Amino acid sequence: MTTTSCETSGWNASNDDVMSDDPDRGSVSRTQLDLPAKPAATVSERTPPVIGLLVLATFVVILNETIMINAIPRLMGALRITEQTAQWLSTAFMLTMAAVIPITGWFLQRVSTRRAYSTAMGLFLLGTALAAIAPTFEVLLGARIIQASGTAVMMPLLMTTLMQVVPEAGRGRVMGNVMLAISVAPAMGPTVSGVILQFGSWRLLFAVVFPIAAVITWRGLKQLENIGEPQFSTIDWLSVVTAAIGFGGLVYGLSRFEGGDVRVAVAIVAVGLLAIAVFVVRQLSLQKRGAPLMDLRTLRHRTYTVALILMSVACMAMLGSMILLPLYLQNIRGLSALQTGLIVMPGGLAMGLLGPTVGRLFDRFGGRLLVIPGAIGITLALVGFTQVTMTMPFWQLLGLHALLMVSLAATFTPVFTLGLGAVPPSLYSHGSSILSTLQQVASAIGTALMITVMSARADALRSAGATEVLANLDGMRLAFIIGAALSVIVIVTALLLPARAGSAGEVESVAEVQEEPEPVKPV
Known part of the structure; x- marks a missing residue:
């Protein structure tokens, strides 16, 4: 991504305004970070x-x-x-x-x-x-x-x-x-x-x-x-190849757990993880020359790393659980694809329409006021889904899904903003790239985990003499329990986030400033 100076992006904060949660970048206290964001009258509303x-x-x-x-x-x-x-x-x-x-x-x-x-x-x-x-x-x-x-x-x-x-x-x-x-x-x-x-x-x-x-x-x-x-x-072509094999192979291997040969899936995942390990080692080497394909120095910034963990686990719990809901509505309750889409649409619309409101609240009060209740709401919604039955009213399902989506709206906007705001401008493109990559991987992990748990439980119950429908229903309940358990990690990481990143992104850490990259060598 193109990079700009503070002048280009409209940021001209003085050193007194610079705030960071990174120990290398100042001594601003945690209390200061947790204060509500200061209103800025000069910021355009457009x-x-x-x-x-x-x-x-x-x-x-x-x-x-x-x-x-x-x-x-x-x-x-x-x-x-x-x-x-x-x-x-x-x-x-x-x-x-x-x-x-x-x-x-x-x-x-x-x-x-x-x-x-x-x-x-x-x-x-x-x-x-x-x-x-x-x-x-x-x-x-x-x-x-x-x-x-x-x-x-x-x-x-x-x-x-x-x-x-x-x-x-x-x-x-x-x-x-x-x-x-x-x-x-x-x-x-x-x-x-x-x-x-x-x-x-x-x-x-x-x-x-x-x-x-x-x-x-x-x-x-x-x-x-x-x-x-x-x-x-x-561009370092070894990094390109190992990234494609690593992340692509990991996602593909995880997708093979659904209705595929488990041994083949495990082998593909292992190859993907090995390629990712080679990719990481290569990036650490290239950082010394100032030419990494994916700059891992973003992980030195605590708020960004915490936000990355929260987003990854939230995606695992959310998307893994959300893939179960259409299966439940269509395979257990007998709804059509269009009827299923109409049931889940209000929650998605609520999540989107609340986005601007959540953003304004974040600007005024900071992130903790939104992220912590949002994380709790995610857990409550997933706990509610563990109680699905053959006759649960559709309005109740719609309500639980809406609660999940609204809670995600309260969580995702502040976490995105806090995470990317905690890194310096020179690392914005790498920060957003890492965040987007891990979202894809976490979504694949969540989907594979939920489907595997559901299928294993259903197979065990069928072997014990349970009917197809009841076996699948109980498998879905267990998978929803796994999703609810994962969401507890979201609550814990939400408690570790500051109210705001301050102007942390405007200054690089001492370690980064002192680290003089070697001249870029042609590949």
């Missing part, structure tokens, strides 16, 4: 136009990520494929995201904002157009991979640009608007696809998205301005 454009583009690409869910039955009939083969359209998307995102930190530093935007949206448009006319499953799968490559660039681009152009006192409000887009989009995906499929084939899903994305791309290229200056650096 969201910067560049952020509005990127939010709109991100909304479209994320909506596309979940829009295929209801099309699986149509695809099976039209392309004569099995359900397992059709699921690759989602698996390949996730794998591509996990493999590409680690490279985005280097890529976004090397190119201008406009070049990054045109690359992301160009790939997305190419993939969408190819998918709409795909004659075979193989072509459709390739199109989804191209789409995912563009999507993988958009999220780090949006987050890094936000941190560069929005002053700290207004970040909560703007991040709340961002969360509106990225929360509502996946919630609306299944519902939108259900409606579109009433009017025609699965190709309509791409035919409808393409002109919308094309107009947004045109508007963005017309109005988007470059933020900061690109920095030239060489």
Whole structure:
């Protein structure tokens, strides 16, 4: 990602205002960090136009990520494929995201904002157009991979640009608007696809998205301005290969636990972990030369690391549990995909619509007032799901899902803002890249864990003579219990976060300042 000076991003805080929770960066007390954020009268109430454009583009690409869910039955009939083969359209998307995102930190530093935007949206448009006319499953799968490559660039681009152009006192409000887009989009995906499929084939899903994305791309290229200056650096291909094998292999191996050979899945996960270990060692070596693909010095900043742990565990508990709810509604309660989408839509909309309000509260009172109750709400919702039965009222399910989504809204916006705000501007692109990568990995871990627990419990009960439905129901309850147990870690880490990161991002730690990188050597 491009980097800017404090002048470019509008930050000109004096040294007296600099605050940090990093022991290397000052002696500001924990009490000071826990104070509510000071209101800044000079901060504009308007969201910067560049952020509005990127939010709109991100909304479209994320909506596309979940829009295929209801099309699986149509695809099976039209392309004569099995359900397992059709699921690759989602698996390949996730794998591509996990493999590409680690490279985005280097890529976004090397190119201008406009070049990054045109690359992301160009790939997305190419993939969408190819998918709409795909004659075979193989072509459709390739199109989804191209789409995912563009999507993988958009999220780090949006987050890094936000941190560069929005002053700290207004970040909560703007991040709340961002969360509106990225929360509502996946919630609306299944519902939108259900409606579109009433009017025609699965190709309509791409035919409808393409002109919308094309107009947004045109508007963005017309109005988007470059933020900061690109920095030239060489790329280490060993890092690229080990990142792709490591993170992609880990996500793929975890996905194989669902209905696959467990031994093969374990082997793939082991290879992925080994490649990640090589990747980490390589990055530590490259940091001495100032040219890492993914700069791990972000982890030296305590608030960022705590936020990273909280987000990862929350994603494991949330997405692992959320995949169980559609299975329960469709397989146990007999609802259609469209009916299931309508039940979960209010919670997703509530999460998104509360984003701006949560952001304003964060700017005024700091993060702890929101994150701690939000973490508790996540646990309460997941505990409620452990009580699902064959006859639990749908309004109760809707209420529990809404509680989960609202609690996530109260948690995610402050955690994103605190975490990225705790690192210096030179590390924003790497910080957002690491955060996005671990979200993908944590989501895959959560999904694999919940499905494996549910399947193992159901198989054991079936062997003992239980009916198919009751065995699956009890397996889901146990999986929800695991999710609730994971959410307790979210509460613990929430207690470790400060109310605000202050201006920590404006100064690098003493260790970073003293560490003189060696000249970059060409690869």
